């Protein structure tokens with residue numbers, strides 16, 4: 510957390526995110542501490558069924574309440590966790606928090622599936638599926654209330670490993686969605702072999718689809734591809750009523766985005782839920 514001279518002489522504020530030497534080590538120690546001491550919080554963003562208009566699930570998005578830097582978005586620390594041994598503990602911690610929340614809502618008589626983001630490196634861990642199983646049993650939540658989101662690029666890194674992991678997760682009753690779809694290079698062959706339940710169209714295509722003809726065509730094709738493979742399709746990054754209407758008219762199954770609601774802490778999510786029954 511110090512001021513440094515930039516290359517062109519600009520004075521820059523360089524927080525510990527400048528991952529050089531001591532700063533990087535410092536942030537890593539902080540993150541390790543944060544995972545173990547409850548400084549990571551989950552915000553929840555609703556996902557809406559475009560046919561019924563009803564709430565169909567929530568995505569859990571991690572934030573770090575850093576004592577000095579304030580609330581940090583995942584882009585500021587997930588990549589660091591991925592380059593260190595911390596991504597395993599981070600993912601399992603997030604899964605435990607989400608599972609505990611899913612159980613709480615179920616106990617209140619309003620079960621709601623929660624989606625948790627999983628990193629590429631998690632799937633490389635041979636014990637990943639067993640750890641997921643252990644956490645869900647330990648928390649005491651129905652596996653059907655937890656969904657995992659894996660990015661398309663992740664899956665295509667090692668399609669055979671991904672196929673096996675998804676198969677094993679399905680056997681536990683945990684469904685898997687492909688996140689950021691359209692940004693990677695899935696071959697149709699692999700897509701057909703992966704036992705995923707859903708694809709989430711990357712927000713970069715959805716955001717401008719009501720004004721960009723190209724984006725509209727891409728979104729339309731992804732929806733058709735998903736449906737012809739028997740998958741549900743989610744549009745994310747829905748920022749306007751227009752986009753939502755277009756998605757609905759194209760037969761997209763679910764929508765998620767700022768137009769509906771931003772990711773919220775549990776309290777705000779509960780209030781939103783109450784108002785949008």
Ligand code: C2E
Pocket residue numbers: 554569570571582583584587600603625626627628658688689712745746747748765766767768772
């Ligand atoms: P993602 O899984 O694709 O999550 C959606 C991101 O888009 C979230 O950003 C969300 O706040 C944002 N978003 C939602 N609706 C809109 C919209 O209408 N417009 C725009 N412009 N953005 C929207 P966030 O929370 O900053 O998360 C960014 C990424 O970080 C996530 O992308 C996910 O890949 C990763 N991430 C988040 N939580 C976790 C986690 O617990 N574990 C791991 N491994 N990665 C996570």
Ligand code: MG
Pocket residue numbers: 568626658688
């Ligand atoms: Mg996601």
Ligand code: MG
Pocket residue numbers: 688689709711712745
């Ligand atoms: Mg996404």
Ligand code: MG
Pocket residue numbers: 660688689
């Ligand atoms: Mg993403």
